[in-house]
Amino acid sequence: MSPHLAWDDMLRVPVERLADVSRVPVRIFPSAERLFEQLARYTADLIAASQEAPTPLRIVWPVGPKRHFPLLADICNRERISWRNTFNIQMDEWLDWSCRLLPERHPFNLQAYLRRELWGRLDPSLRPSEAQLIFHDPLRLDRVDRKIDELGGIDVVFGGFGFTGHIAYNEPPTSRWTEISDAAFCAARTRIVPTNEETFIMHAQRSTGGNTRLVPPMGITLGMRDLLAAGKIRLVSDGGAWKQTIFRVLCMHEPTVRYPCTFVQLHPDAEVMVDAKTAACPPDIFDN
Secondary structure, three states: OOOOOOOOHHHHHHHHHHHHHHHEEEEEEEOOHHHHHHHHHHHHHHHHHOOOOOOOOEEEEEOOOOOHHHHHHHHHHHHHHOOEEEEEEEOEEEOOOOEEEEOOOOOOHHHHHHHHOOOOOOOHHHHOOOOHEEOOOOOOOOOOHHHHHHHHHOEEEEEEEOOOOOEEEEEEOOOOOOOOOOHHHHHHOEEEHHHOOOHHHHHHHHHHOOHHHHHHOOOEEHHHHHHHHEEEEEEOOOOOOHHHHHHHHHHHHEEOOOHHHHHHHHOOOOEEEEEEHOOOOOOOOOOO
């Protein structure tokens, strides 16, 4: 395995050398469109293989990446791929200031989005049953953990990675008054977390016209213990310049709680999939 690189060296690795230098397998696609086509095909093939499997396929679903949802549903409807032998686990969810679920019609309600934009696009005869959809409930914090234990774990985690290095809502600890060790962070299970400042700014810039008050202040997330124990981890981003630096940190920085995404380097079957814009080197010198 390649050695960990210094910060500036990570950012200057030529794109054509990333696959050789990265400490986690990477695939770089020429465009976001091609990336999501491949992700949809890969996911459909996993679900198709599960139809005759002796045990259900246990999948963790985020809302982001999400551009492949219509493509995935189209493939499944066209090829008659049933989801009746799957269990589908919500990765994370937004909460209001009192740590309660958002109204169903709230635009940040992720359960509603998954129901509408993923399973709602499937032919009714192909959809998983309600008992096979597992969602977070902040008033029953251990509910999802207990279900994962009952199912015997997770087969595949799909997810993105954030600007600060988060996976799901596992942001790096931000308080100078609290220290959390790498081991403790990786052992955590489902918990309630505050929205950090970078997330407020990112969603306000992308979704709310700069109105940070529309961004929910709290969330609930699967912890790193269950994510890292999954059979497969597939992280995906088409974030372009916004993700160029953290992509390289994920691939080449030593694992640390400061950038939780780096812990996937320790996983035996993890892969990172990005488009060419996200894989490009960040700017090194600014010309006036």
